[in-house]
C-alpha cells in the first residue's frame with residue numbers, strides 16, 4: 257500500500273475480455289473441459305448488483321417524442337462457453353433529444369463472474385456514461401472486499417474490507433493515481449484510528465510516507481502525529497494534514 261496502486265489492475269486484468277484473476281495463469285477451472293466425464297454443474301445464485309431500472313433523472317428529463325419511453329436492457333455473454341452467462345452489461349436506451357437527435361445506448365453497469373461459479377464477483381457502475389464506482393469480491397465468497405470510487409473517470413478513493421467481515425476498515429485516498437492518505441480502523445469501532453499521509457516525490461514520482469497520525473481516544477480527531485522525518489508531535493490534538501482530494 258506504500259506505492260502506486262496497481263492492485264486492481266492485477267486483480268482481474270481483463271474482466272471485460274479473457275478473464276483471469278488473482279495472478280493465476282491457469283484461469284478458472286472448467287469441469288466440462290478435458291478428458292473428465294462431464295457431470296452436471298451446480299452454479300451459485302447470480303448475485304447481481306447491477307440494477308436494471310431507468311435512472312430517475314432520466315425519467316424526469318422526459319422525451320421530445322411522446323411515444324418514446326426510456327428503458328434499460330441487458331446484454332449477457334458466456335465467456336468460457338460452458339452454457340452459463342458470466343458477463344452482463346446493462347444499457348440505458350434513451351429517447352431522441354429535443355433537437356431530434358438520436359441517443360446512443362449508454363452503459364449503466366457491467367458485472368462479471370470471474371471464476372465461473374455462477375456468482376458475479378466484480379461490478380462496475382456508471383453515471384451519465386462515466387464510471388462512478390466499482391465493487392470487487394476478491395475471494396469469491398459473495399461479500400464485497402473493495403469499493404473504488406471515481407471522479408472524472410479517475411480513481412479517487414478505495415475502501416477495503418481486509419478481514420472479510422462485511423465492514424470496511426481501511427480507506428485509501430488517491431491523487432493522480434498515487435496514494436495520498438491511508439486511514440485505518442485498527443480497533444473495529446468503525447472510526448479511523450490511524451492516518452497515514454503520503455506525498456509524491458518530485459525526483460522519483462513515487463509517494464513517500466511523511467506522517468502518521470493516531471486517534472488514541474477514539475473521538476475522531478488525531479491525538480498524536482509522528483513525522484517520518486522530524487520529531488514527534490503530541491500531547492495536544494495534532495493539527496490535521498491538508499485534506500486529500502475527495503476528503504470530507
Ligand SMILES: [Ca+2]
Nearest residue numbers: 336338340342
Ligand atoms: Ca460461462
Ligand SMILES: [Ca+2]
Nearest residue numbers: 369371373375
Ligand atoms: Ca464468481
Ligand SMILES: [Ca+2]
Nearest residue numbers: 393395397399
Ligand atoms: Ca469477498
Ligand SMILES: [Ca+2]
Nearest residue numbers: 417419421423
Ligand atoms: Ca472488515
